[in-house]
Each structure stands twice: as structure tokens, then as C-alpha cells.
Amino acid sequence: MQPKRILALTTGGTIEKSYCESDGTISNRESILHANLVQRLRLPHTQLEVCEIMAKDSLQMTDSDRQAISQKINEQSTGYDGIIVLHGTDTMEHTLRYCYKQTAEPPIPVVFTGAMKPAGFEDSDARQNVTEALLAAQILPPGLYISFHSQIFPAPNVRKNKKRLTFEPTGD
Amino acid sequence: MQPKRILALTTGGTIEKSYCESDGTISNRESILHANLVQRLRLPHTQLEVCEIMAKDSLQMTDSDRQAISQKINEQSTGYDGIIVLHGTDTMEHTLRYCYKQTAEPPIPVVFTGAMKPAGFEDSDARQNVTEALLAAQILPPGLYISFHSQIFPAPNVRKNKKRLTFEPTGD
Amino acid sequence: MQPKRILALTTGGTIEKSYCESDGTISNRESILHANLVQRLRLPHTQLEVCEIMAKDSLQMTDSDRQAISQKINEQSTGYDGIIVLHGTDTMEHTLRYCYKQTAEPPIPVVFTGAMKPAGFEDSDARQNVTEALLAAQILPPGLYISFHSQIFPAPNVRKNKKRLTFEPTGD
């Protein structure tokens, strides 16, 4: 059995925010995907590569950032079996729709995820969401999705529910 | 959006073994699924019910145990969107094939999983495997599977690799 | 053997900061001492009471806050075998000296502690520091101390070392 080749694109967002002990702030610095999340998972059947595109709070993302993400997805979608994208939750739906307008039918599953609480917290949902996204990127049909809290939301009809602190389909 | 109804059947196995501080042994007592695993996951879109069938090391399972598991799966497969089965790894493939012989094509996804290390250990693979199985039971097509270490193995061609401490397809 | 009666006074500080998933900020809200720290310790020989005085970043503490802390310590020092005080690290030395000026020789050990990283982080030093302070408040001679990173600093000659992210004696 060939290992599945998965590409993880990191862009920042709450999931990757870390705490600075010198100034007491919590913000996006370097990607925490490998050190905090991937090394605790057992992935003997998966060949995972991590590519850090940017490290931004998604409220500060511009269309040129979204263009960079979309372009990276399109460039890489022939070399992998699936792609996951770590992204802030506040504008994840916008980036998803941006990518959807560029390429509504990618040749592989492209799965966005993030977290409501930074990965370094004991009760963060980061590890759950990344675990799920990694599996989803292997078994879903080709397409663009958000994977969050054990639920798959196909693009483009999905939005963050700020009250329930999770995602939901639009039209609900 | 209706929440997905998932049934978790627990049978014991390494994943559910716990430590007794009085006698220093590690063994299957009560199910740890709810207390140790499920309550740490965020499942706002999932309606999960847990049913403890037995609490056995899978090396001690008999055919009548397997019959009980198979029967429970068949009885319950109309009331849920998916079923996960917690099971010891040593004979998981045997129970899977037993169920497969009884009902090769269940109407919903039925996903077996377990762990190489009991759930109470900090570096256990239990939480990862249960997280994956819960998602797999929602998005896989109907059928019988083992989900383990971010990989899906459809019944019946799967076996434990005792050296690599994971599962693999037979014929590899 | 009588259980030791220990009073924990909480004032806020980094150790007690928590993350708000709605607005993404990290700040002092309610005391996390009981839920996050004490309930994970085994204290069969200790009778611990928690009293929340305030919930402030110590950079925002005023002399009237320090007066309130000092007064509480003096009032309670006859009813307990020891007192621990959770406090922000930035002005812990000032509050310690404030209390020292009011009462240089309390009748029981009074042990200040805090953390460089909020208690909710997996790699926080909060649990270590609280564990040590609870023991120190039982076995040190009467007096005012900071306990931090497995070291005891008697009042008043102690200060935070912002570069090394720990405390040190003055004069070093």
C-alpha cells in the first residue's frame, strides 16, 4: 500500500497562535502544526508535508493573501492525494469561497480547518480538527470543504456561527 | 441541519484498559469512552450514544462474543447514521470478518477501531483513533471498516502488523 | 495527624488568565485555581480553602489593592497553617515588599507565586509553581516568600528577571 501524500498549508489563525512570555501577548508567530500537532499523531500510512504560506490572523487577510492561498492550492493539487489548509475561523468561509470561485472543482480533496482555541491550550479543539481534516483529505471526494468539529461542510454554503463557536451550513 | 446520530459500541480491548492503583494491574474494567475520550471532543453536530456490550481483552473473545457484537450491529443499523466499535487490536480483524460473513453490506458505515496504548496514557493513540472513527462513520459509504492511524481499511482484507504496531491491508 | 489548613488567596495575574473564544483575548476573568490546578493534585493531608480577592493583571494593581491583600493576609494568619498568594509576576515583588513593610514577621509562612504562562497552556509552569507553593507553605518557617521554579526567595530581596523569565535574589 502506498502511503497517502498529504500537503498541509498553514496560514496562521487562532489555531496557530502562541503565547509570548516576555510581553504576555497571544499572536501568530511561526507555524505550530508540526511541533504541537503532527508529532503527537501516529501517521504510519501518511506522507505529510507542511508548507507555511503566511502567519496571519485571518481578520487581517487581504485578497492578495487569498490569491496566494488559491494559487498554491492549484499549483500543488497534482502532486498530492489531498490538501489541508490551516486558517483562522473569522474569514475561513471567505477564503474558501475565493478559492471556490477560482477553481470550483479541484482534482483532489482540499480541506480547510482551524480552531476556536489556540493549539497550545489543553482544551483546544486544534488537535481534533487537524486529526479530522487529515483523514477527510484522504477519503472525501475531490472538492473544497471546511472540516470542523467532526462535521464536513462542502463549499461554498458554510459560515461561522459566532454564538455557537462552530461552523454551520448557510440556509440552516 | 440534523445532527448525525452515531452509536458507539464498546467491547473493551487495550484502548479501554485502565490501571488499578490497589493492585498495580492494567485491565478491562468499565468503558472509558465517555469519561476519557468523548467529553474532550467538541461534537456540536453529532448525537452520540454509547452502548457497552462487554469489557474484554480481545484475546479472550469467543465466537459467542462475536455473535453478540454482530447481532447488536445488525439490530441497531437502522436507527443510526453510523456505528463505531471499540475493540481490542489482537483479534479485531477476526471480529470484523465474523461480522462481514454475517452481513457483508450493512446499510450504514460500521467502523471498528481501538488503540495500541490504553486511553489513559498521555501518548496514547486512543483519542486520535476515536476522533477519526467518529468522522469516518459519518462520511464513508455503507460498509464494514477498520479505521486506524489515519487510514481506512475496508473489510475483510486487513490485519494487524504486530511489528509496526498498526494495521495494514492483507496482500501488501 | 491533623490535616494542614492552607489558605489560597487569588489576585489574578498571568497564572490565572484565560482565553475567550468569542473575542480571542486572554485576560483575567474568574480564578482558575480550583478548576485547573487544585483538582488535579492529590491533597489527602491538606485542607485547602480558596479565597478570590481580585482578578487583575498585576501591572494594574494599585496600592489600595496591595493594602487589601496585606490586610487579608494579616486577618487570616491566625486561622491557617500557611497561606499561598497567586499573583501576577510583573509586580509580585512590589506587593511582597508592601506586605513586608506592613508585617515583616507573620506568624505563619506566606508564600507568593504565579506563572510565566497561563495555567491553561499545556506547557505552563502554573501547576509546578502551585504544587511547590502548597508544600512550601507547610514546611517553611514563618515569614514572607516568593516560591518560583523550585526555588524559595525570602522577602524582601527578590525581583523578576524579565530576560530569564524567572525570579532571582537582588544583589546577584
Added chain:
Amino acid sequence: MQPKRILALTTGGTIEKSYCESDGTISNRESILHANLVQRLRLPHTQLEVCEIMAKDSLQMTDSDRQAISQKINEQSTGYDGIIVLHGTDTMEHTLRYCYKQTAEPPIPVVFTGAMKPAGFEDSDARQNVTEALLAAQILPPGLYISFHSQIFPAPNVRKNKKRLTFEPTGD
């Protein structure tokens, strides 16, 4: 300020038992003190050396094992500010008394500790007990002690309470 020089002698016991994924047993293999416990503590003021004497369930310790421990303590007590000894709980009191008969008044604090649950479990008391013992070995007067669950028990009048799963003074 000179860092305190602490020697940690490891002998095995529940605290150091680890799980073997191949055969499903839990037993004393190599010392877990450094990898599992010490590297998570912040010890900027402490110079800690670890010396593995043996790796035994304390029920299997013989008098010649106890002699080896006692001899090591005596040999090393001039080069350190304090010694901690990791030991199984079942016969910790016997080894303590053995050492006490050999040398009732060592020149430094010698603090025995262990755990009711192996260090690898999420809810183990190992980290708490080691954290406390490391501090106790710096601030207690010279002598032989058991430190356990935030309590100090001077030699020789201490025993395990198998029902309460902790230690207690004899004569209580």
C-alpha cells in the same frame, strides 16, 4: 546565587513503570525520570543529576538492593545539596528504615518519593510528587524523609496506607 545541586537516584517502582505496546504489559524498564518528568519542569536554579541505580518493582527488592541504595546515598551525600530517591511505594518504608539504620543523620536532606500511578498516565501523581520532592530536598533540614502528596514524613515512623492510597505517619 549558586544553583542547588540535587542528585536523583532512581530505583524503579510504579512511578517509573512503562507500557509495552508489543506485549501489553506494564513494568519497570528504563528510568522515565528525565524524559517524562524533569524535562517538563522549569528548573533554572537547580543543577539536577540523575543516576539510575536499578529498575525494580519494590516488592522484588532484596536487602542487597537496599544496601546498594544506602551505600549510594552515603557516598554521594557530600557532593550535593540534597538527594531524591524514586522508589516503589510497596516497600518504600522498608528501604527508608534500612537507610535510617545505616545512617540516621545524613548531612543533607534525602527525600524518598514515588507514585500510586505510573508517570505516563495523564492523571498520575508522579509529576506532583517529584516536583514536591525536588523542592523538599532543597529546603528541609538534613535527614531522611518520604515526601508524598504534599506531605513530609520524617523517617522512620511512616507507612503506606493501602486503602487510602497514600502514606501516613505510624501511630496515627
